[in-house]
Amino acid sequence: MIHEVKVKGLLHRTKDPQSWYDVYYNFNIYRGCSHACIYCDSRSKCYGIENFNDVVVKINSPQLLKKKLVSISTKRTIGTGSMSDPYEPAEKKYKLTQSCLKLIARYGFPLNLITKSDLVLRDIDILSEINRAFCQVIFTITTTNRKMSSLIEPYAPNPQRRLLAIKELSKRGINVGVHIMPILPFINDTESNIKDIVTQSKQHGANFIIASFGLTLRDRQREYYYNQLEKIKLGLSKIYQKQYGDLYYCESIKASKLRQYFKELCKENHLIYNMADVTTYEKLKQTQLKLF
Template identity: 35%
Template sequence: MHYVSVKSILSKNNGMNLYRGCSHDCIYCDSRSDVYNMNHSFNDIEVKKNSLELLKKALKNKKERVMIGLGSMTDPYIPLEEKLNYTREAMKLAYIYSHGFTCITKSDLILRDMDLIKKINEKSKFVVQMTLTCIDDDISKKIEPNVCPTTRRIEVLRKFQENNIPIVVWMTPILPYITDTYENIDGLLDACIDLEVKGIICFGMGMTLRDGNREYYYKRLDEHFPGLKSRYIKEFANSYGIVSPNNKNLMRIFNKKTRNAGIMNNPKEIFEYLHEFPKANKSVQTKLF
């Protein structure tokens, strides 16, 4: 871990990352890609030490209430968060200044902040976004080794469902010849339907690979799925977009089951929902505890 000072924290779309780098060690992580010009080890977490100060100023000065987004590049609930509390403090600021909040995670540490998440959702809007890629915990532990397995994430989402917190699931990436099976996709969809999620983000059955994360991914394939790297090289070469040979059939299943369940399945529509601040704000006194 190391600290840096930054000049700004919110993007033009009100997204942010309080940390840079990650210790979940997911084998497919695109954030490892060279294009992001990270000048330190990916597991050496960069903490933006003045981010909360910058966020407070930005939220206080906003003329309109917005949805604040967290976690596009780094999971906001990496283990360091348990000690540093940057994510929780950012949520507090959103609550104090009456903004909405949404974050993407794979971690059950998010349950720590259930009290604050409920308060934000009562006052405006909070959307929990959780990544689910593999229904089989044994495989999940291989491809996402340092974070809780899928069955635990589903338990976590159940608690949010019981507290009427909206849920969006990221069903991506889907790894060719590993998780691109009917059993996996059907199992994930059944779990999402049971949880009554608001939407499922899926960009097709496949993944992305580019310089930086490709080399790391292949190294981990050699460790856990011997022989698969050569198959990838033969079929996909240096392609950025890696599409599963089962894409057509699996997307047909995805579209049919989500449509029948009334779950949003169009990424554009879901992103619009995530960015939309409720027009009729609920009247709740700003008192944290």
């Protein structure tokens, strides 16, 4: 179900830009998400979304964003996609992300956008315009296996569509990266999965990959996740309970080995693999773009 609302604010200052792609401002147009990823942290109580499957649409987002952008003198990186996907299915109808991107392009702000959807290609011309200041698009890819993806991200575009979107965006000179996160213990925490994602991301034009070898679980998000695990494999939730108890961060028991393997693969494929180096690259590109 979709609910339309008008909100008082949209663009918010981040607390620690250096820790997350040098993003100084962040906005989310949608609350809730129809992709139904079983691991989504945004189901947690602290975010105040009572029914995550109901999507709340902030219909006055473009007006609020424009008002804010004209008041900002120093044009720092704007981020979107941290809480809900800017290209979740409702965007096909509402085109609010598209409207907001046009404003970001008009006022010359750099952009960091995170998504699982190839719908982003609809706005490739706008993103190319934003790239005059700097545009970075990051795709979350937790597996390249369609069957596995359909189990853990049932309504998100399949991984092959995301990879093809990476290819098209990179052709336009847009900096494209991949998030391998979360890694789900006992499900996708294998060397073969990591290798497939890294090699295919490189082949399709990704410049960097950031990985996290576990997932966060708490309150009702944990309950939902465990219920979904039983649909994948009976008894899997009990294995989690035994291994992690009430831990917030549930790291794969293979994390140390996988992390080293991941780094070696990235080096072999000439991919950036840590946040500090990605941020350094962003700043360098932004400085270069200002010269033209």
